[in-house]
Amino acid sequence: MAVKSLRMGVVGTGFGRYHMEGYSKLEGVQVHAVCDLNLEEARFFANQYGAKHVFKDYREMFAMDELDGVSIATPNCLHAPMTIDALKKGKHVLVEKPMATTPKEAEAMVAAAKKAGKRLMVEQAMRFAPDTQLLRAYFDRGVFGEVYYAKSSWIRRKGWPKLNFPPGGTMGRGVWFIRKEEAGFGALGDIGVHLVDLAWYLMGAPKPVAVTGMMWTKVAVPLLKKKRLPVEVDEMAAGAIRFENGQLLAVDVSWDAYNEPMQEVRIFGDKGGATLFPAKVYRGEDIMETAELSTTFGAYEPVDPYAHFVACIRNPEMKCIAPGDQNIQLIKMLDGIARSAQTGKEVRL
Numbered sequence: 001m002a003v004k005s006l007r008m009g010v011v012g013t014g015f016g017r018y019h020m021e022g023y024s025k026l027e028g029v030q031v032h033a034v035c036d037l038n039l040e041e042a043r044f045f046a047n048q049y050g051a052k053h054v055f056k057d058y059r060e061m062f063a064m065d066e067l068d069g070v071s072i073a074t075p076n077c078l079h080a081p082m083t084i085d086a087l088k089k090g091k092h093v094l095v096e097k098p099m100a101t102t103p104k105e106a107e108a109m110v111a112a113a114k115k116a117g118k119r120l121m122v123e124q125a126m127r128f129a130p131d132t133q134l135l136r137a138y139f140d141r142g143v144f145g146e147v148y149y150a151k152s153s154w155i156r157r158k159g160w161p162k163l164n165f166p167p168g169g170t171m172g173r174g175v176w177f178i179r180k181e182e183a184g185f186g187a188l189g190d191i192g193v194h195l196v197d198l199a200w201y202l203m204g205a206p207k208p209v210a211v212t213g214m215m216w217t218k219v220a221v222p223l224l225k226k227k228r229l230p231v232e233v234d235e236m237a238a239g240a241i242r243f244e245n246g247q248l249l250a251v252d253v254s255w256d257a258y259n260e261p262m263q264e265v266r267i268f269g270d271k272g273g274a275t276l277f278p279a280k281v282y283r284g285e286d287i288m289e290t291a292e293l294s295t296t297f298g299a300y301e302p303v304d305p306y307a308h309f310v311a312c313i314r315n316p317e318m319k320c321i322a323p324g325d326q327n328i329q330l331i332k333m334l335d336g337i338a339r340s341a342q343t344g345k346e347v348r349l
Contacts, residue, residue: 006310007032009070011058011082013041014170015096016073019123020049022306023071029310035061058082062089069119069313072096075176076184080105083120087112092119094309098193098334099327101184106331110324119312120324121305126194127201127322128305131279135202135267138274138281145271150199152251152265154191160220160255161190163229179230186233188215188334192253196241197330198276199249199265206243208329211336212346213239219256239337 005028010016013036023029033053036042046054055061062070062085069092072082080100083093093113099122100106113120126132138144158164161177176182183189200206215234224231236254243249265276272283280287303321312318336347 004028004314005030006068006313007066009033009035009053009061009064009067009091010045010073011035011061011070012073012096013038013045014073014173016071017045017170019071019073019094019306020045020051022304023310024049026307026310032067033061033064059085062086062091067091069093069309071123073123075174075182076101076189077182080109083109084112087116087118087120090116090118092309092313094121094123094306095324096123097125097197098184098189098331099324100331101189103328103332103335106324106328110328113324119309119316119320121309121312121320122322122324122327123305124194124197124201124322124327124330125305126198128303128308131276132198132201133303134279135274135276135281138272139202139204139267143272143281143283144267144269144274147203147267147269148247149268150203150247150249150266151268152195152199152249154195154253154263155257155259155261156191156255157259157261158256159261160224160235163220163224163227164256175229178224178233180232183233185334185338186215186217186235186237187253187255188234188237188337190255192237192251192337193330193334195253195263195265196239196249196251196333199251199267200241200330200333202265202267202274202276203243203247203249205326205329206245206247208241208333208336208349209244210242210346210348211239211333211340213237213337213340215338215341219258234338234341237337237341239333239340241333241336 008023010019020031031049031051034042034046034051035055035058042054070086072095215237217235238252241249267274274281340347
């Protein structure tokens with residue numbers, strides 16, 4: 001049976017270009033409209049992906065009756081107002097991470113989705129990585145037993161957006177990444193949102209109850225000032241999150257540090273454990289790596305986030321891998337780290 005053709009709109013041609021590329025590969029899905037303040041760039045991508053409509057004002061795009069869903073890939077401060085407006089106009093929404101800059105915004109977005117009866121998914125891209133899905137399958141089957149602790153790190157060396165990336169790329173083009181009013185967070189909201197979420201997801205997403213954390217901006221300050229760029233957001237953040245059943249998640253992330261770059265997630269359970277990157281599972285004396293992991297539970301099919309969002313639109317009963325309502329807890333954890341750093345005290349959630 002033929003599936004209903006879906007017409008999608010994309011706001012933002014920075015990271016939005018990846019959304020357009022993702023939709024363009026799917027059968028029965030059309031990139032129908034592109035919106036950006038830079039009309040020339042919007043026209044370029046509309047032409048590349050066959051979109052018939054180009055807008056400078058997102059509200060005009062959302063008013064199109066024929067649009068089924070939209071992707072929102074804009075500065076973080078715009079995620080909530082744009083998402084809520086799109087939902088009110090009857091569109092399903094895929095919004096870039098971080099979902100919002102405050103828990104209050106995230107809650108308002110979820111409330112709008114429920115009222116509209118539409119899907120709200122967050123582009124937590126690392127949840128969809130094949131190795132992540134493999135380890136989550138192991139967790140779901142109880143291979144790790146009771147997961148009691150996780151450790152997550154992403155340390156960059158010279159990895160500030162705008163400052164250290166080529167000006168034409170998605171990370172080097174916008175000062176908004178390092179303005180607190182627009183980004184909400186620095187490294188914590190940019191890469192911490194992934195590393196907190198990855199470990200939390202592989203722990204089974206337990207309910208957080210308390211957070212303690214610290215944030216610093218140290219290494220790049222002289223260069224930021226020399227280039228007359230804002231010194232407003234965290235360069236490094238570290239935190240510990242306690243959950244209702246006694247589990248703990250520790251995280252540290254940095255855009256710049258006098259240290260070796262690394263990216264790692266470690267999961268500790270009473271029957272087994274795991275690490276990313278790459279995926280490895282530890283049980284007894286055994287260590288299983290990615291190739292073996294992928295065949296242990298039978299055939300494994302990778303999950304594409306854009307295909308998954310489209311499938312969720314087409315099937316209202318499908319369980320979403322990165323739903324908006326679950327993401328409220330993630331924003332609370334990030335916000336808790338930031339508030340704890342500001343007050344010097346543990347934050348109860």
